[in-house]
Amino acid sequence: MTTKLMMAPAWSAGCNSKPPLGRVGKELYEIADQELRENETARRECLAHLRDWIGRNPDLQNCITDDNFLLRFLRVKKFSLAMAEQTLLKYLNFRKKFKHIMFDLDYTDTKISELIDSGYIFVSPFRDCNGRRVVIYDSSKFDIQKFDGTDMSRAHAITYETLMDDEENQILGVSHVGDVSAVGPSFIGLFSITEFAYLIRWGEQSFPMRHKDIHVVNIPTALKYVYDFARSLMSQKLKERLVVHDSLKQLHQKVSARCLPSEFGGDMPAAEMIRLWKAELEAKRPRLLTFDQMSLLSDRGIVRRSKPPAEDVTGSGSLPGSFRRLELD
Incomplete structure (x- = not known):
């Protein structure tokens, strides 16, 4: 079932009676x-x-x-x-x-606020053709000299928690669009291999979020090893929803340009989208802080599953070796 593109959160407009889910239609x-x-x-x-x-x-x-x-x-x-x-x-x-x-998820934190203002991560005010919110990522806005892996991860956590506090997003899921053309070898030092693995695998298993589509644009050749490693940690379902595009033109064949910022071929400038997104962050801020x-107190109730791979499953050599080669490329 699809819907027209719309400004979030206007799904319930036109509903004749109060539905069981409250404000949603x-x-x-x-x-x-x-x-x-x-x-x-x-x-x-x-x-x-x-x-x-x-x-x-x-x-x-x-x-x-x-x-x-x-x-x-x-x-x-x-x-x-x-x-x-x-x-x-x-x-x-x-x-x-x-x-x-994951604690003190306050978007007004100096570094997090600066990351959002820069356009590294924000959410489009327009839903895609399936009614989903679209998270935008622009690697060129992440200054490796000013921010570290914790800053990056916190910005993502605040974004996702804010989205998941809305029932429409819980039901419909979320789409992701990221341009990673600016990512270079220096980004590898943001995380250790172990932390990177846990964040991806544990994050998917632990965070209650329906990732419906993941569109990645312009992956540098030098990042192939990181991409292969990250993909190896994902569930089969998530792998099937991950699509790599060589250009924005190719992206627009899958994602309507209207829900993207003008910098990605859409109509509304990223700065205006960010302004609207920050209003949503402000509204949810008190909730997130609680x-x-x-x-x-104890993790004894968690059913254990297989651990993240201790050896390479990408076919490109040992994990440390793969990352070392990436650093040299």
Whole structure:
């Protein structure tokens, strides 16, 4: 089911009666039913069960239990209670393990604000043809001399948390468009190989976000090893949604230029999109800061899965060797 491009968040305009999901519209409710197995009964019963489980779980402290927060975990796992519980535990564990990234998610922090203002990462005010918000990334705006890997990761975390606090985005998912033409060997030093691996693999498993499309433009030849390594850490589902384009013209065949900034071939300048996005960040800022009250006292309830690969699975030699070769190219 597709919709016309629109300014976010205007989905519910024209709905004749108040839908079960509050401000979101009837059409969105139907998508939730078809794609996520969500209906009024499932929502009511699963929310009640999840709250009861949280209340009885001694490892969870001050966990947020309002509908909006819990539904992100139920929706991303299509209302499988067992999987939603595991994702919530993994999410809180991810926040705990990467506290320097996931705590104090304040977009007004000097470095984060500067990264957003520069145009490194922001969200288009226009939805794509499927009604999804589009996250824009421009590697040329990331000054390697001023920012580090923590700054980069925090900017991403604030963006994603802000998006996931909106029910439309929880249901429809999010699209990504990134121009990485400016990424060079110096970017490799932003993360250790181990941290890079954990951030990608744990991030996908732990963060309750539906990544529907990932469009990457202009990957430098020298980054092939990093791309292959990063892709090897993704689930098969995410790999299938990752599309590489050689040019903006090629990108426009898959993503309407109207939801992109003028710098990417669209109509609205990035600066105006950023101004509108910062208004959304400001509205969600108090909410995000309350997340720091939550904590996971023990990770014993998490079902362990296979660890990130300790050896290369890209076919290009050992991981350290691949990165060393990249640094020399």
